[in-house]
Amino acid sequence: MHFLVFIKQVPDAAQVRVDYETGTLIREGVPAIINPFDKHAIEAAVRLKNQFGGKVSVVCMGPPMAEDALKEAMSMGADKAFLLSDRIFAGSDTLATSYALWAAAKQIIKEEGPVDVFFAGKQAIDGDTAQTGPGIATRFNVPLITYVVDIKNVDPEKKTLELVRLLESGQEVIQTTMPCFLTVEEELNTLSYAPLPYLIRAAKTSVKVLNSKNTEIEAEYCGLKNSPTKVRKAFTPPKRERGEMIEGDSVDGIINQLYEKIEPVLKTMGKVQ
Amino acid sequence: MSKKDFDVIVVGAGPAGMAAAYVLAKAGVDVIVIERGKFPGSKNVMGGIFYRKPMDDLIPEFYKEAPIERHIVEQRMWLMDDVSHFSMGIKTQKHNSEPYNCFSVLRAQFDKWFSKKVVEAGALLINETVVTEPIVENGKVVGVRTDRPQGDLYADCVIAADGVQSFLAKSLGLRKKITPNKVALGVKEIIGLSEEQVNDRFGIKDSKEGVTIEITGPFLKGMEGMAWMYTNKNSVSIGIGVIIDDLINHNMNPNDLLESLKNHPSVLPLIEGGETREYLAHVIPEGGYKSVPRMYADGFMVAGDAAMLVDSVHREGSNLAVESGKLAAKTYLEARESGDFSEKTLSRYQEKLEETYVLQDLRYYKNLPELLEEKRYLLTEYPQFLIDAMTEIYTVDGVPKPEKFRKIKGELKSRFGYIGLAKDLYTIWRKLR
């Protein structure tokens, strides 16, 4: 079986600070990591490979330094790594990004053979749109299963598998056919401590760079010019003020004070006259 | 031999390990470096002084591309008490042109750069992996065990460059027992300032030039130690290292010492208003020559701090690490010709080190740790005398100069006695001979 994982390199959110004057993120000097959800996607793919045989490919769109993310993916057990990097992608929104990743995936399929399961993270911790995975799945016209927390009953013969999705109010079990596209939650698995041979192989293997020259990508769908999403404004939410303490001698007194405070609000809601 | 994955395994990607791996990889040896940090230097915030010479021999003109902060043009030495400091030093334009003498570096960046060169040269670098023990067969080291699943590795030779604590050298019984009177605890901070502030406060014209200050004297209250300040591009590294036994006996906490250093009237104006960016505590081996262990065994060599190669008098360590790493690699290359990696062949490594400045410098000071332990007052009373004498000479108070000099001579006599003074001088001369 062939598994293809889309991974994004993101700034380590734990170390990003906000410039309160301009309202923008200070990314300078912040270490880059693999988007945390995507690590669980890699882990899941590697486990399936170890169980059923085959290989795991990973692809990341980003600047040359995103190679670090791909190397890390290989040291987690991925076999082939592709870096999609080209100036024409600069300024891509999710529409342009999922187009480019789709085109890159087609190239990977050409080189490495058809894919049975595509993986992406639920969302990226910096962009947070959760649109990229679905955008790619739609272009491949394969079943899309989001918020995956468990993978069961994989049948390589019949090309079926069962997936558990996390919903607001419970879980949903779905059976689907392969090829399919999963976006995964962190609960899917716990990351394992990779064996040494994976790390050695990762250190020895180089990442293949894909760009507009060696891939059939049409520039007219890429980059800032072809990204309809416009970020109008980015701001940090105002800091929440501390709650007000209402004190008093008797319970009735406190309740009266409280009622006076909320009465105007209740009025605007039409709950009292 | 049963198995072999690599020709050489280097444990630790500090200056010693990387120098060894670089030489080996350049010579076409199949070498792997195992580092426990996320990347080389990741656990190391040593804003420290890196010496050019041994590195320049390895990678000519490395300073043109390596991430260095400033090249050092002035080195000051302060004798300090609670309210004064007596300053000496050298500022010279001879150190202000290529190839320079030494540099301030931030090790987190420098080590990362060095490791890139090592990988480009052809070595394999494995991060986030801890070596847990040597694998010994028939009395010979044949590999290492790591904390990873399927984590055993086999090779002709293991080079331990795993730093002061060197678990590997210890577990092979190579290390002498380290006592807390031979080890210093260093604490340091990096204090962020603007480039202009650093330049103005340290009297520097060009942001590429840097200053170091080494500080000792009675402010240490009779403890053996050294404090230092180094200028980086837009920060100052400030730290203090004190012998652990002294800290215990004086019931002192190194953090409090660093705080009082930072608030000293001579120091504060240099760093005032800066923001602490990083903090680090680390052990410094100060036993000198006498604590240097046997540095080889069958299939095994030890380099850098792991072999206690630190010259605390001249705050040299990283250069000795690079030099020893190189020599260990060269010894391996010679041994490879005969295919004999026995203790006997590898003993050439230590012999070679004895012929270089590395062990010659350490040997020169070999009696110093004992001398200072016996006569701690050398570190307080003489500096105090100098500070007082200088203060007297520079104070204009109507007292005629001849009387001032008589007073100073009288102080000298009453504090040390002429015989005591002669004895001390003789002892120092004897011990350093």
Ligand SMILES: Cc1cc2nc3c(=O)[nH]c(=O)nc-3n(C[C@H](O)[C@H](O)[C@H](O)COP(=O)(O)OP(=O)(O)OC[C@H]3O[C@@H](n4cnc5c(N)ncnc54)[C@H](O)[C@@H]3O)c2cc1C
């Ligand atoms: C107007 C605009 C301009 C932008 N300009 C730039 C720019 O110049 N440079 C830039 O880096 N970003 C840019 N971005 C952001 C970037 O295009 C988005 O981050 C990207 O489209 C993914 O969206 P997301 O972060 O919300 O990811 P989500 O859709 O939340 O991510 C879900 C999953 O999709 C996969 N995925 C997402 N992104 C990638 C990727 N790049 N490679 C592989 N897999 C991925 C991962 O599996 C991830 O877990 C821009 C966005 C906008 C709106």
Ligand SMILES: Cc1cc2nc3c(=O)[nH]c(=O)nc-3n(C[C@H](O)[C@H](O)[C@H](O)COP(=O)(O)OP(=O)(O)OC[C@H]3O[C@@H](n4cnc5c(N)ncnc54)[C@H](O)[C@@H]3O)c2cc1C
């Ligand atoms: C506070 C302080 C200030 C100093 N200032 C200076 C200075 O200004 N100039 C100077 O020249 N020297 C200075 N030194 C000394 C200098 O830092 C050392 O001499 C030098 O770093 C020694 O290099 P090394 O490669 O032997 O060891 P290290 O730099 O300590 O490297 C050892 C490496 O091995 C790794 N490691 C350890 N154990 C394992 C294991 N089991 N498995 C895998 N990896 C492992 C560590 O993570 C580390 O990366 C200073 C030291 C201290 C503590």
